[in-house]
Amino acid sequence: MPTSRELLAAVKAQITEIAGADAQERLDGSTVLDVREPDEYEQGAIPGAVHIPRGHLEGQVEGKLADKDAPVIVHCASGFRSAFAAKTLQDLGYTNVVNLAGGFNKWKDEGRPWRVPQALTAEQRNRYQRHLLLPDVDVAGQLKLLDSKVLMLGAGGLGSPAALYLAAAGVGTIGIIDMDVVDDSNLQRQILHNMERIGERKVDSAKKTLTALNPDVDVVTYDVRLGADNVLDIIDGYDVIVDGTDNFPTRYLVNDASLLKRIPVVHGSIFRFEGQASVFKPYEGPCYRCFLPEPPPAEHAPSCAEAGVLGVLPGIIGSIQAMEAIKLLLGLGEPLIGRLLAYDALEEEFRVFKVRRDPQCPACGENAGEIVIAEYDELCMPHPKQAPPDF
Secondary structure (H helix, E strand, O other), X not given: OOOHHHXXXXXXXXXXXXXXXXXXXXXXXXXXXXXXXXXXXXXXXXXOOEEOOHHHHHHHHHHHOOOOOOOEEEEOXXXXXXXXXXXXXXXXOOOOEEEEOXXXXXXXXXXXXXXXXXXXXXXXXXXXXXXXXXXXXXXHHHHHHHOOEEEEEOOOOOHHHHHHHHHHHOOOEEEEEOOOEOOHHHOOOOOOOOHHXXXXXXXXHHHHHHHHHOOOOEEXXXXXXXXXXXXXHHHOOOOEEEEOOOOHHHHHHHHHHHHHHOOOEEEEEEEEOEEEEEEEOOOOOOXXXXXXXXXXXXXXXOOHHHHOEOOOHHHHHHHHHHHHHHHHHHOOOOOOEOEEEEEEOOOOEEEEEEOOOOOOOOOOOOOOOOOOOOOOHHHOOOOOOOOOOOO
């Protein structure tokens, strides 16, 4: 039976090895593949390296290195494990693979560039394990989520499921703005709250629920009315805004502010048995004013408090909003930019409509004037006998 040394010699005879100097010259045009164990990788790595532990190579490499003809530099600590990894890659059809002689240890000893990468704790690796198995997310994506900031407009029907899933996913900072208190009529659909929280401020109730779900998340609360005087300051620094409001004045206010700050808005709306969702990414797709230039009269736009809503409906639309927010944060897939998703619960039917940017849009059009942050309450004031909007 051959010894380990004999096996290594046999493998090296079938692969190409390069020295550190040659590898450094090739960095710009090659993918560096680090096949060490996680604890080794976390102590130091070549900048930009793709990390796949040797034991997971066959199962994960094709998801992370799709182009089998692209140049790949494989390394481990000493060049032993990576020699076998290079041979495996060749067997999988990769045509341009080389092994770094001496591995990372020699690379570091020679004074070549390396860094200590951001890393997940053992507890975080366990918590987000299902994310880490996804090649499109993995450790880098999870770290990006933990470093992201999402602002929730409302802690009600739409905000509840969206915030819960974003917190569970590990979005590091979740801001919540809502100036209402928990009422027993909310509990039919607002799953952030419970019977013990009736009479409590919604933002406080939401923070308790989200931090109990995931202590990694920093929940920032705004127990204020969102208005022209504070909207720019509140949204500043957030990566994505999830709009869970159900009134037009706030939607127009947020639309204009998001254009100024260039922050994408994930829109959601619900009415009885129907819901809609879209993504308004400033100047890449339409804004809210592109398909609704002016607020409709109040009598044509009743809130859920006036028209009713099936309790499970906001759970569906809010979950879609959370998905769209994560896609934006990670750069995944095709967000609903320039598309309006419409859901009919009674027919159990989804339909998608294209929405184009309006060249004449008063906010983002080619000849749009300066954006002025203003209040729109006077254009959408409800009748005095009508109930106020219920998020």
